[in-house]
Amino acid sequence: MEQPVADGLLRTNSSIARDIGLLLDRYGPFEEEPRLDAAHEIVFTILSQHTSDLNSSRAFKRLMERFGTLEAVAAADVSDIEEAITPGGLAKVKAPRIKEVLGMVLELNGGSLDLSFLRELPLNEAKAWLRQLPGIGPKSAGIILNFSLGMPAMAIDTHIYRVCKRMGIIGPKVSADRAHDLLEAAVEPDSVYQFHLAFITHGRQVCKAQRPRCPDCVVAADCPSRDQFQAEEEADAVVVTNPAPKRGKRARQTPHSPSPRQ
Ligand code: SF4
Helix, strand or coil: CCCCCCCCECCCHHHHHHHHHHHHHHHCCCCCCCCCCHHHHHHHHHHCCCCCHHHHHHHHHHHHHHHCCHHHHHHCCHHHHHHHHHHHCCHHHHHHHHHHHHHHHHHHCCCCCCCHHHHHCCHHHHHHHHHCCCCCCHHHHHHHHHHHCCCCCCCCCHHHHHHHHHCCCECCCCCHHHHHHHHHHHCCHHHHHHHHHHHHHHHHHCCCCCCCCHHHCCCHHHCCCHHHHHHHHHHHHHHHHCCCCCCCCCCCCCCCCCCCCC
């Protein structure tokens, strides 16, 4: 009988593949859209940390309009970068980081920002290369490798991490960092891109952080959390149907009624 392949992974590869299929039937398939090249994706990834997609897109657009090329950004004063990316938030932190990262890429890569050589490396080496850059953790490295370079690197964001824990794919104590390695090993390389988009869409639309919509969920039959959430929904519904009496009315006692403390 097929068994999960690693500690912390609670489901077999084939049951994960089945759920990817169900989610893709509902939300996919997803077109592989042309993305930014890897160096631009690095900058975009830094800009998108701790802010909305809208704000990070605005900041990236302003940055490129102001400087034209990433080489020019790398040579610019931090204060000018900061001014350009202000709409994205945390500009004081992100501006020096962008300059530092671009400087480091140029230094490590013989003066070039062309990172297409990463495609030729084994996946773990490509990840390690990116992760030596400040501010590039496993999620950012996964996004850059998967979306820009078409490599089967897993990028686990907050939605995917939550959904995988609720669905019992990974154990409750598995860290987000570890989840990258476990899921990368469990999902077929050809399915990594579709997995990412299917799970993130499911987390945003149905398996939301607050009040997951379990009755609308296509993977509910496999989900060990469904009963708990449905019980909570039913308990909430009882409270709404029978709201507690307002203070004062509830405390009123008749001569025949027992004290609430008895
Ligand atoms: S059944 Fe509920 S908790 Fe489980 S994956 Fe679906 S929405 Fe999420």
